[in-house]
Amino acid sequence: xxxxxxxxxxxxxxxxxxxxALWRAYYTEVSDRWYLLHEGRRTDPAELERETARADWSxxxxxxxxxxxxxxxxxxxxxxxxxxxDADTAELKRVFVREELRGRGGxxxxxxxxxxxxxxxxxxxxxxxxxxxxxxxxALYARLGYEETEPYNDGQYAExxxxxxx
Numbered sequence: 001x002x003x004x005x006x007x008x009x010x011x012x013x014x015x016x017x018x019x020x021a022l023w024r025a026y027y028t029e030v031s032d033r034w035y036l037l038h039e040g041r042r043t044d045p046a047e048l049e050r051e052t053a054r055a056d057w058s059x060x061x062x063x064x065x066x067x068x069x070x071x072x073x074x075x076x077x078x079x080x081x082x083x084x085x086d087a088d089t090a091e092l093k094r095v096f097v098r099e100e101l102r103g104r105g106g107x108x109x110x111x112x113x114x115x116x117x118x119x120x121x122x123x124x125x126x127x128x129x130x131x132x133x134x135x136x137x138x139a140l141y142a143r144l145g146y147e148e149t150e151p152y153n154d155g156q157y158a159e160x161x162x163x164x165x166x
Contacts, residue, residue: 005073009113012069014057026096066117080110090123129158
C-alpha cells in the first residue's frame, strides 16, 4: 500500500461475513496469546470453532450499541464496538487491528470512532477492561487519555479497567 492509503470506519452488521471473519481473527489471536502464556500451547481448534460459533455480537447493534469496522485501503482491517451499560456509560469492546496492518494508525482511528459512536448513543463516559498480557492495548488506551480505574465488572479475563470522560 502506498503512503496515500487511509483508514475509513463505518458501522457494520455484527453478523456480516466481514464482521464474522474479523471476530475469528480477533478471537484466535487473544485466545492463542492467553494459552501460550498460561499453558504453553495454542488454542485447540475444536475450542476455536465452538467459541466462534457461539460468539454473540448482537449487543453491538442500535439502539444500545454499535459495531464499527475499520478498512485500510478499502480492505477490512479491524473492529471496535460500543455498548451502553447505562444511560451515561458505554463500554468499549473488541478493539482489534489485523496483525499485518498494525503500526499504521488504525488503533487510534478505531477507538476515536468508537468514542464518537458512544457519544451518539448518549454516553458521557467510556469504560473498558483488558488483560494484563495485552500490553499494546493498554499502552494505546493510556496514550488516548484513558485512566486505570477500579473494576466495574467481574469478567473472567479482565485484569485492568480503564475509563475516560467523553
